Amino acid sequence: MTLASSGGARRPRQRRSAITRDRVAQVALGLFNAQGYTPVTTNAIAEACGISTGSLYYHFRHREDVLWYLFQRVEARVRGLFIDSPFKDTGLALLRRQLVAVAEILTEYRFFFPDQTAILRRDERVAAAFLGLQTDVVGAMRGQLAGWLRPAHQGDRLVPPDAEGLARALWLMMTNWVTYLHSRGESVETAAVAGAVPVALALLDPYIPL
Amino acid sequence: MTLASSGGARRPRQRRSAITRDRVAQVALGLFNAQGYTPVTTNAIAEACGISTGSLYYHFRHREDVLWYLFQRVEARVRGLFIDSPFKDTGLALLRRQLVAVAEILTEYRFFFPDQTAILRRDERVAAAFLGLQTDVVGAMRGQLAGWLRPAHQGDRLVPPDAEGLARALWLMMTNWVTYLHSRGESVETAAVAGAVPVALALLDPYIPL
Numbered sequence: 001m002t003l004a005s006s007g008g009a010r011r012p013r014q015r016r017s018a019i020t021r022d023r024v025a026q027v028a029l030g031l032f033n034a035q036g037y038t039p040v041t042t043n044a045i046a047e048a049c050g051i052s053t054g055s056l057y058y059h060f061r062h063r064e065d066v067l068w069y070l071f072q073r074v075e076a077r078v079r080g081l082f083i084d085s086p087f088k089d090t091g092l093a094l095l096r097r098q099l100v101a102v103a104e105i106l107t108e109y110r111f112f113f114p115d116q117t118a119i120l121r122r123d124e125r126v127a128a129a130f131l132g133l134q135t136d137v138v139g140a141m142r143g144q145l146a147g148w149l150r151p152a153h154q155g156d157r158l159v160p161p162d163a164e165g166l167a168r169a170l171w172l173m174m175t176n177w178v179t180y181l182h183s184r185g186e187s188v189e190t191a192a193v194a195g196a197v198p199v200a201l202a203l204l205d206p207y208i209p210l
Numbered sequence: 211m212t213l214a215s216s217g218g219a220r221r222p223r224q225r226r227s228a229i230t231r232d233r234v235a236q237v238a239l240g241l242f243n244a245q246g247y248t249p250v251t252t253n254a255i256a257e258a259c260g261i262s263t264g265s266l267y268y269h270f271r272h273r274e275d276v277l278w279y280l281f282q283r284v285e286a287r288v289r290g291l292f293i294d295s296p297f298k299d300t301g302l303a304l305l306r307r308q309l310v311a312v313a314e315i316l317t318e319y320r321f322f323f324p325d326q327t328a329i330l331r332r333d334e335r336v337a338a339a340f341l342g343l344q345t346d347v348v349g350a351m352r353g354q355l356a357g358w359l360r361p362a363h364q365g366d367r368l369v370p371p372d373a374e375g376l377a378r379a380l381w382l383m384m385t386n387w388v389t390y391l392h393s394r395g396e397s398v399e400t401a402a403v404a405g406a407v408p409v410a411l412a413l414l415d416p417y418i419p420l
Contacts, residue, residue, distance in 0.1 A: 036331070092368055117324040117389065121246070131393060158302055158415055165409035172383045172390060179327065180382060183341060199375035205368055206416035 021059045021069075024049050028066045032111035037067070037119055064123055071126050074109055075133050078102070082140040091148065092208045096201060099174065103194040106178050110188045114179045134171070141167035148208050161207055170200055231269045231279075234259055238276045242321035247277070247329055274333055281336050284319055285343050288312070292350040301358065302418045306411060309384065313404040316388050320398045324389045344381070351377035358418045371417055380410055 027049050031040045042063050046056040060066045080086065087097050112119065120127040146163035177196035181188050237259050241250045252273050256266040270276045290296065297307050322329065330337040356373035387406040391398050 036327075038328075114327040117246075117392070118248075118328050120393065134393065159408055159411040161412040161415075162409070165405075165412065168387075168390060169379075169383045169409050169413060172386045173379045176382045176386045177378075180378060182327070183330065183344065195375075198369055199372070199379050201369040202371040202375065203379060203413045205371075 024051075024056065024059050025066055025069050025073075028063070029070055029109070029111075033109075037111050037115050064125075067119070067123060067126055070109065071129060074105060074112075075129060077105055078133060078137060082137050092201060092205065094144075095204065095208065096197065099197045099200055100194065102174055103177075103197055104190060106175070107188060107190045107193045110178050110182075110193075113175050114182050116175075138164075138167045138171050141170055145204070145207070166204065166207065170204070173200060173203075234261075234266065234269050235276055235279050235283075238273070239280055239319070239321075243319075247321050247325050274335075277329070277333065277336055280319065281339060284315060284322075285339060287315055288343060288347060292347050302411060302415065304354075305414065305418065306407065309407045309410055310404065312384055313387075313407055314400060316385070317398060317400045317403045320388050320392075320403075323385050324392050326385075348374075348377045348381050351380055355414070355417070376414065376417065380414070383410060383413075 024045065028040070028045045031044060031048055040063065042056065042060075043053060045060075045063065045066065046053045049056065060069070081098050081101050085094075085098070087094055089097055106113070116130075120130055142163045145166050149161060149163055174196055177193060178188055181192055186192060234255065238250070238255045241254060241258055250273065252266065252270075253263060255270075255273065255276065256263045259266065270279070291308050291311050295304075295308070297304055299307055316323070326340075330340055352373045355376050359371060359373055384406055387403060388398055391402055396402060
């Protein structure tokens with residue numbers, strides 16, 4: 001009787017907590033995107049959620065825990081695109097799908113790359129995970145590109161392409177596109193960030209089979 | 211007599227001051243590169259120069275004045291490369307010369323781009339000048355690339371290249387190459403930064419006449 005009723009009481013609370021934890025993270029993400037990560041305090045997150053600091057602590061002990069929660073969500077999505085890719089396409093069509101999805105993620109988490117160095121300098125856990133993700137995504141892109149580069153490409157060109165370099169360049173121009181818009185005071189919306197996709201495709205088009 | 215001797219006394223001091231102002235900026239640059247811009251205080255700069263804070267104030271009132279001095283030096287060099295270019299080359303040879311020189315500047319001032327957002331957020335004077343320089347360099351590159359792109363390039367490709375996009379991509383991958391090395395804990399030396407040059411050239415090679 002006691003066991004059954006305590007079990008019955010715990011279930012709804014756990015479900016409610018799970019929803020609230022995600023809502024807190026979403027509200028915090030909105031603040032990070034609007035103000036930048038650094039100036040947003042734990043108190044400001046609680047206030048924006050309309051809850052007390054004590055209630056917030058039930059879900060996240062620090063702002064860093066919110067960042068970690070958000071980072072893990074992004075990591076799962078990005079690994080899904082490049083490492084366990086669900087796409088059946090190949091060549092330029094595959095790259096287009098991947099980059100369109102990346103542009104969406106970059107827009108949704110647009111606070112991150114403009115402050116990449118400052119964030120990673122202060123957070124060893126996210127820094128280590130970020131480095132692992134960056135290495136794996138660039139490695140996956142390098143593998144994809146290496147499969148497309150043919151000896152013909154080497155002969156054609158004054159400057160022979162190299163899969164590692166092309167993969168790095170792709171990573172750098174995609175991840176810093178938001179910083180570029182930001183520096184010009186342009187609004188960072190999906191359409192503007194997606195502007196990076198045709199540019200990346202035009203750069204790689206000469207090296208990719210149809 | 212008084213005028214002559216005061217004039218005689220001022221000259222050497224002015225010359226000594228000019229040398230010292232430049233030396234202070236050089237020592238500060240070394241600190242910024244080693245520790246990042248944000249943590250370096252005015253006191254730390256004076257100490258590294260082996261002078262008192264009072265003596266430092268004679269040359270630069272704040273750390274921000276040192277940054278401004280350094281920025282103006284960089285701006286003059288970069289404008290010299292892209293806007294009043296001394297090079298007689300054209301096509302890929304011109305681009306190679308420009309990018310090799312850019313890689314040297316990026317190495318020498320390697321503190322800047324990893325902390326670009328944090329630096330520009332706090333310093334309106336440098337932010338305005340940076341935006342002007344970025345706009346002018348991307349504009350100059352766009353002009354150079356537009357002169358090279360031919361209708362044939364449009365027909366050849368599934369994804370037609372666009373000079374504005376290619377110029378932005380070039381800016382982003384060059385300026386963020388240091389951040390990439392930095393994030394991987396690799397040493398930021400001239401040879402490593404110059405690794406960006408063949409990658410940029412390989413990306414643009416298909417669009418540039420020999």
